[in-house]
Amino acid sequence: xxxxxxxxxxxxxxxxxxxxxxxxxxxxxxxxxxxxxxxxxxxxxxxxxxxxxxxxxxxxxxxxxxxxxxxxxxxxxxxxxxxxxxxxxxxxxxxxxxxxxxxxxxxxxxxxxxxxxxxxxxxxxxxxxxxxxxxxxxxxxxxxxxxxxxxxxxxxxxxxxxxxxxxx
Numbered sequence: 001x002x003x004x005x006x007x008x009x010x011x012x013x014x015x016x017x018x019x020x021x022x023x024x025x026x027x028x029x030x031x032x033x034x035x036x037x038x039x040x041x042x043x044x045x046x047x048x049x050x051x052x053x054x055x056x057x058x059x060x061x062x063x064x065x066x067x068x069x070x071x072x073x074x075x076x077x078x079x080x081x082x083x084x085x086x087x088x089x090x091x092x093x094x095x096x097x098x099x100x101x102x103x104x105x106x107x108x109x110x111x112x113x114x115x116x117x118x119x120x121x122x123x124x125x126x127x128x129x130x131x132x133x134x135x136x137x138x139x140x141x142x143x144x145x146x147x148x149x150x151x152x153x154x155x156x157x158x159x160x161x162x163x164x165x166x167x168x
Contacts, residue, residue: 062125062155063125063130065155066130066153067132069153070118070120070151070153073088073151074118074136077108077116078112082104085108086098086101086105089104089162089163091162092164093164097167113137113140113141114140114141115139115140116136116137116138116139117136117137117138118135118136119134120132120133120135129152130152131150131151132150132153133148133150134149135148136148149165150165
């Protein structure tokens, strides 16, 4: 009688372990599918946002588009997306001043505050490029010494541009 009792208890324990293992596996699959759906949703949302931004840019004046491009560039620096910002640099400018992305990163880390405040002073067209005079200051650090910097933006197409700037 005791032997049957132990066998029954052992079977119950084994069934419980199997049930728990199945539950863990099912939940893991659900999480994986949910993460996959989130990635797809984020990609779709990013595409929608990019298309909306391109449509908005078409309605903006050229000067407003140049300010938007300059703000995007400085936003990438602020968000530490140095590879994206570096890829926007004009090729000649890049070769002359920042031959490597590391050179560029070193410069922007030394020069710009963590939270960049941008004040557009002036925007002027010179042939195929736009000159934008910007005042850079910090949103959070009152001791940061603000400075003015000139940017040169060349628009190739809607939301397709290259940028260079006065190296201070």
